[in-house]
Amino acid sequence: MAEKVTLAVFSGEMDKAMAAFNIAIGAAAMGMEVSMFFTFWGLNIIKKNKRPIKSRGMMRKMLNTMNRGGSKRLPLSKFHMLGLGKWMMGKLMQDAKFPSIEEQIAIAKEAGVKFIACTTTMGIMDITKDDFITEVDSFAGVATYLAEAREGKVNLFI
Amino acid sequence: MAEKVTLAVFSGEMDKAMAAFNIAIGAAAMGMEVSMFFTFWGLNIIKKNKRPIKSRGMMRKMLNTMNRGGSKRLPLSKFHMLGLGKWMMGKLMQDAKFPSIEEQIAIAKEAGVKFIACTTTMGIMDITKDDFITEVDSFAGVATYLAEAREGKVNLFI
Amino acid sequence: MAEKVTLAVFSGEMDKAMAAFNIAIGAAAMGMEVSMFFTFWGLNIIKKNKRPIKSRGMMRKMLNTMNRGGSKRLPLSKFHMLGLGKWMMGKLMQDAKFPSIEEQIAIAKEAGVKFIACTTTMGIMDITKDDFITEVDSFAGVATYLAEAREGKVNLFI
Numbered sequence: 001m002a003e004k005v006t007l008a009v010f011s012g013e014m015d016k017a018m019a020a021f022n023i024a025i026g027a028a029a030m031g032m033e034v035s036m037f038f039t040f041w042g043l044n045i046i047k048k049n050k051r052p053i054k055s056r057g058m059m060r061k062m063l064n065t066m067n068r069g070g071s072k073r074l075p076l077s078k079f080h081m082l083g084l085g086k087w088m089m090g091k092l093m094q095d096a097k098f099p100s101i102e103e104q105i106a107i108a109k110e111a112g113v114k115f116i117a118c119t120t121t122m123g124i125m126d127i128t129k130d131d132f133i134t135e136v137d138s139f140a141g142v143a144t145y146l147a148e149a150r151e152g153k154v155n156l157f158i
Numbered sequence: 159m160a161e162k163v164t165l166a167v168f169s170g171e172m173d174k175a176m177a178a179f180n181i182a183i184g185a186a187a188m189g190m191e192v193s194m195f196f197t198f199w200g201l202n203i204i205k206k207n208k209r210p211i212k213s214r215g216m217m218r219k220m221l222n223t224m225n226r227g228g229s230k231r232l233p234l235s236k237f238h239m240l241g242l243g244k245w246m247m248g249k250l251m252q253d254a255k256f257p258s259i260e261e262q263i264a265i266a267k268e269a270g271v272k273f274i275a276c277t278t279t280m281g282i283m284d285i286t287k288d289d290f291i292t293e294v295d296s297f298a299g300v301a302t303y304l305a306e307a308r309e310g311k312v313n314l315f316i
Numbered sequence: 317m318a319e320k321v322t323l324a325v326f327s328g329e330m331d332k333a334m335a336a337f338n339i340a341i342g343a344a345a346m347g348m349e350v351s352m353f354f355t356f357w358g359l360n361i362i363k364k365n366k367r368p369i370k371s372r373g374m375m376r377k378m379l380n381t382m383n384r385g386g387s388k389r390l391p392l393s394k395f396h397m398l399g400l401g402k403w404m405m406g407k408l409m410q411d412a413k414f415p416s417i418e419e420q421i422a423i424a425k426e427a428g429v430k431f432i433a434c435t436t437t438m439g440i441m442d443i444t445k446d447d448f449i450t451e452v453d454s455f456a457g458v459a460t461y462l463a464e465a466r467e468g469k470v471n472l473f474i
Binding site for chain 1: 324326328355356357373375376378379382383436439440441442457458459461462463465466468471472473
């Protein structure tokens, strides 16, 4: 049986997403079985790059407009500078022929990495399955995460 | 012997605390033995919701006033917006019948999760045992943490 | 064979660096074999405390001036307050006879902790080997990290 790697992706920033996908893709390339559990702000990484999602109630509307997400809209955790730093980082990645987050998502899927979205956060923030990209394999809670993590050789919280 | 889970809780934000307790409570429910090591800003989660603590010297006074802590005073790591975002998140959690941090602390304790406060940070910031809620099981340093983590199936830094 | 600990140090803040070194030094003292993989902003911790590094192109110049790094220039993740909070934290550490980050680096090396700098980030940000302190043992990518982490008893992402 292949060795397991689980990544709990809590953060929704571009730089943390890069680190997560870099590890996920690397581990899959080494023959390991990788599951990425996206939770809380991390859900933004796997949201569609489309229109803001529709939500019930004013507060959820506000939250889901501000917190719109999508792989192209992730901020930097440092030096975001209203988008300038993020734009620069995108350019530097391009220059270094480093794939964008969107491309990393595709590469990870191609390599067999599993994407799981956290249903607990979805409930609290009123995000529905339709709000996510089709690359998401399943929707689950903490019990599913722990069932995999307890078998994991490498478990990280990012 | 039950499988062990250790969580090093470094961050003092409401959202990270929710993730930590969600994993802790889930793991305990699955029969795993869970230890939460609260360190640095994470200590705020298990401070009393009372008066600012008394400290020696002006700098410690300033730090411990700004960094007052308590489960009801934790900011959000994103969209805190001077408390508005945090208030909204509290409302959303209520709406979704999700327990507050205070309630999660009680549930975790009920489920047998152990709370350990980091003595190294306590020393640097001049926080005393009296500043913490009574749910804290023990006070210890990194050696205690590592002794548990080396036996852990799942070890996360949050 | 000694038990392994791996720390992926993604964050470049003084407080997170303290947590990382505290764990690294503690684990080494307990006879464990510790590798610290510095990546992304974490590279700042092991940059020289000297002049800003020279980079090709305006964007890299900007980034590497803002993101200058060096163990003495790390901000706090909370209450940095344009340097005041960081200065206070330095004082509190001194008062508590707690070693500075610079001293912690020396202690960790003395204890046999291995420092590895992430070549992927170095490529994107145009950082060269000369920009790092001489304590760095090697320069490597994610495959090297995973080869160690899969053997690790404790693997943390900080």
